[in-house]
Amino acid sequence: MTLDTDHSLILDAPAAVPEDTALCQSWQEILLNRTLIIASNRGPVSFTRDEAGELQSHRSGGGLVTALSGLAEYADACWIATAQTEEDRAWREGMVPLGESGSALRVKFISPEAKAYEGFYHVIANPLLWFLQHSMWDIVRAPTINRKIWESWDNGYVSVNRLFAEAICEQIIAAPQPALVMLQDYHLYLAPGFIREKLRSRAKYTLMFFVHIPWPGAEDWGLLPSKMRRAILEGLCAADLLGFQTAEDGMNFIRTCESHLPEARVNFKRGRIWYRNHSTHVRDFPISIDVAALDRLAASPEVAEFHDQLTERYGRQQLILRIDRTEPSKNIVRGFHAFDELLELHPEHRGNVRFLALLVPSRIEVEEYQKYLDEIMGVIGQINVKYGSSDWEPVRILVGEDYPRAVAALQLYDVLLVNSLADGMNLVAKEGPIVNHCNGVLILSERTGARQQLEPGALIIPPLDIYATAEAMHQALTMPLAERRERADRLRWLIERDDIVAWLCQQLETIAQLNL
Numbered sequence: 146m147t148l149d150t151d152h153s154l155i156l157d158a159p160a161a162v163p164e165d166t167a168l169c170q171s172w173q174e175i176l177l178n179r180t181l182i183i184a185s186n187r188g189p190v191s192f193t194r195d196e197a198g199e200l201q202s203h204r205s206g207g208g209l210v211t212a213l214s215g216l217a218e219y220a221d222a223c224w225i226a227t228a229q230t231e232e233d234r235a236w237r238e239g240m241v242p243l244g245e246s247g248s249a250l251r252v253k254f255i256s257p258e259a260k261a262y263e264g265f266y267h268v269i270a271n272p273l274l275w276f277l278q279h280s281m282w283d284i285v286r287a288p289t290i291n292r293k294i295w296e297s298w299d300n301g302y303v304s305v306n307r308l309f310a311e312a313i314c315e316q317i318i319a320a321p322q323p324a325l326v327m328l329q330d331y332h333l334y335l336a337p338g339f340i341r342e343k344l345r346s347r348a349k350y351t352l353m354f355f356v357h358i359p360w361p362g363a364e365d366w367g368l369l370p371s372k373m374r375r376a377i378l379e380g381l382c383a384a385d386l387l388g389f390q391t392a393e394d395g396m397n398f399i400r401t402c403e404s405h406l407p408e409a410r411v412n413f414k415r416g417r418i419w420y421r422n423h424s425t426h427v428r429d430f431p432i433s434i435d436v437a438a439l440d441r442l443a444a445s446p447e448v449a450e451f452h453d454q455l456t457e458r459y460g461r462q463q464l465i466l467r468i469d470r471t472e473p474s475k476n477i478v479r480g481f482h483a484f485d486e487l488l489e490l491h492p493e494h495r496g497n498v499r500f501l502a503l504l505v506p507s508r509i510e511v512e513e514y515q516k517y518l519d520e521i522m523g524v525i526g527q528i529n530v531k532y533g534s535s536d537w538e539p540v541r542i543l544v545g546e547d548y549p550r551a552v553a554a555l556q557l558y559d560v561l562l563v564n565s566l567a568d569g570m571n572l573v574a575k576e577g578p579i580v581n582h583c584n585g586v587l588i589l590s591e592r593t594g595a596r597q598q599l600e601p602g603a604l605i606i607p608p609l610d611i612y613a614t615a616e617a618m619h620q621a622l623t624m625p626l627a628e629r630r631e632r633a634d635r636l637r638w639l640i641e642r643d644d645i646v647a648w649l650c651q652q653l654e655t656i657a658q659l660n661l
C-alpha cells in the first residue's frame with residue numbers, strides 16, 4: 146500500500162504468492178469447495194490513469210495482501226473494499242492480476258457517499274473506536290458523544306457497514322459453492338450481523354472475522370453508549386469464527402460479551418459464545434510478516450544502497466532505532482524522554498550512541514495527530530540542544546514514507562525500540578530480527594500483541610515507565626555479545642516459525658477442525 150492513513154499495513158513488499166503455501170496442505174482442500182470473499186476497508190489494489198487516460202491498477206503492499214491474494218490461486222476469490230479515489234470509483238469491479246503466478250482476483254469497490262464515508266472513517270472508526278481500543282481516551286475531556294457522533298454512527302458507520310453487507314450478500318448468493326467470508330478489522334464490526342440478518346438460511350456460508358487491533362477490557366467498552374456497544378457485540382457474535390491477535394484479546398472479548406450482552410452464554414475454556422441461536426468460536430491467530438518476501442527485499446540493490454548510506458552516516462556509533470507511523474499509540478514522545486533519561490543516568494553513552502527515528506506521517510489531517518507530531522519535534526529539539534555538540538547529534542529523525550530505507554535501517558540497529566501504549570501486534574518488532582545484521586536487541590512494550598510470542602528473546606518494558614525504558618536501553622547497549630546473539634537467534638527462530646503463511650493456515654485449519 147502507498148502511505149496508508151488507515152491503521153492497516155503499509156508495508157510495500159514485492160508482489161508474491163507465499164512460497165510455502167503448499168506446506169499447509171489443508172489450504173487447498175478447504176478452498177477447493179469454497180468461494181472466497183474477503184472484505185476490508187482498503188483494497189488490495191488502487192487505480193490511477195495513465196497518459197492515455199486508461200485506468201492502471203497498482204497492487205497494494207503488505208503481508209496481508211500478499212497472503213490473502215495468494216489464496217486466489219486455490220479458490221474463486223473476490224475482495225470487496227471501499228473506493229478511495231475517483232479512479233477506483235470509475236473502475237468499480239473486475240478481475241485484477243495479483244501475484245507472480247499470474248493468478249487473478251475479482252476486486253469490487255463499494256462507493257459510499259462522501260459524507261457517509263467521512264462519518265464512518267473519520268469520526269467513528271478513527272478516532273472513536275481506534276482510541277477506545279488503544280485505551281487512549283482521557284475521559285475527563287474526551288470523547289464527548291454529541292449529535293455529530295450519533296449522526297456519523299447512524300448515517301456513516303451503520304450505513305457503510307450495510308453497504309458492505311449488501312455487496313457481500315450478493316457475492317454469497319451468486320457463489321457457485323458455499324462461501325468463506327473473511328472480514329478484516331474494526332471498520333466492519335456490524336457487517337456480520339447484517340449479513341446473517343439478510344440471508345438467514347438462504348445460502349451456505351461461513352463468516353470469519355479478524356480483529357487487527359487490541360480488544361480492551363469490558364470496563365473500557367462500558368464507556369461507549371450501550372446502543373453502539375451492543376450493535377458491535379451483536380455484529381461480531383454473528384461471525385462463526387472470530388480471530389484476535391492474542392489470547393488476552395480473545396478473553397477480553399468474551400468478558401465484554403458476558404458483561405454487556407446479558408442474553409449471551411459464554412464459555413471461556415472452549416472459547417465459545419452462544420447468542421440468538423448462533424455460536425461463535427473465539428481464537429487467537431497472531432498475525433506475522435511475509436518472511437520470504439522481506440528476505441528478498443532486504444537482498445535488493447535498493448536496500449543495499451540505503452544500507453551503505455546509513456552505515457556511512459551512523460556506522461561509527463551504536464544505534465537505537467524506532468520505526469512507526471506518527472501515531473500517539475506508538476508512544477514516540479515517551480521513547481525520547483526515556484533516551485533523555487538514559488543520557489542523564491548513564492553519561493558514558495553521550496557521544497557514543499545515536500537515536501534514529503523513521504516516522505511515517507499518519508492521519509496528519511487530524512488536529513490531534515498534527516499536535517503529536519509537533520510534540521515529537523519539540524522533545525527531539527530539547528534533547529539535541531541539551532546534549533548535542535558540533536560533532537554529535539543525539540537524535541536524528543527522518544519523516545516520510547520509504548520502506549526500502551526502513552528495511553536498510555533495520556539491518557543496522559543495535560537496539561530496536563518498540564514501546565507502544567497498545568498495539569494489536571506490531572510488525573516492526575517481527576521485521577527487525579529477520580533482517581538485522583548486528584545481533585540487535587529488541588526492547589518491546591508489554592502492551593504489544595508481539596509480546597505473546599517474542600517475550601523469550603526481547604527486553605520487555607512497561608510503556609509508561611521511562612525509567613525502566615532507559616534502563617532497558619542501557620542494558621541492551623552494554624549487553625555481552627554472546628547474550629545478544631542468543632536473543633537475536635531466538636527471535637529469528639520464533640518469527641520464522643510463525644510467519645504470515647502460518648497465520649492464514651491456522652485460520653483455515655481451525656475452520657476445517659470446527660467443521661464450519
Ligand code: GDG
Pocket residue numbers: 146147148152153154155156157206357358432468469470505545546547548551568569570571572573574576
Ligand atoms: C496495524 C496494527 C498490527 C515502516 N515504514 C514504512 C513502512 N513501514 C511498515 C513497517 C510495518 C508496517 O509499516 C507497520 O505495521 P505495524 O504492525 O507496526 O503497525 P500499524 O500500521 O499500526 O498496523 C498493528 C498490524 O495492523 C497488522 O495486523 O500489527 O498492531 O496497529 O510493516 O515496516 N511501510 C511503508 N513505508 C515506510 O516508510 N510503505
